[in-house]
Amino acid sequence: MSIVLARRLRGLHALLEMALNDERARPRPDDRTIAGIKKKKLAIKDRLAVFGDRQMSSASH
Template sequence: MNVVLMRRLQGLHVLLEMALEAERSRVRPDDRTLVGIKKRKLAIRDQLAQADAVLAQSTVH
């Protein structure tokens, strides 16, 4: 995974965090919306962790 894609994923993760906070601050946050945002954040975090692992391996060898 290249650095540009990693930066985009990091930016998307930040945007999802902002969406999560906005939903939580509503008078009646929608549980399904919260769960959906959290799942997308976790998927991005997993992709970033995988990319970090690949990057770490490539710098070791």
């Protein structure tokens, strides 16, 4: 994964965090929407973790 993709993923993660905060601030937040946003955030976090692991292993070799 390139550094550019990692930055894009971090940006998308931040946007999802804002969407999550917006949904929670609504008078009647939708639980399905919240769950969907959390699922997307977790998927991004997992991809970034793989990227971090690859960076660590390539730096040690």
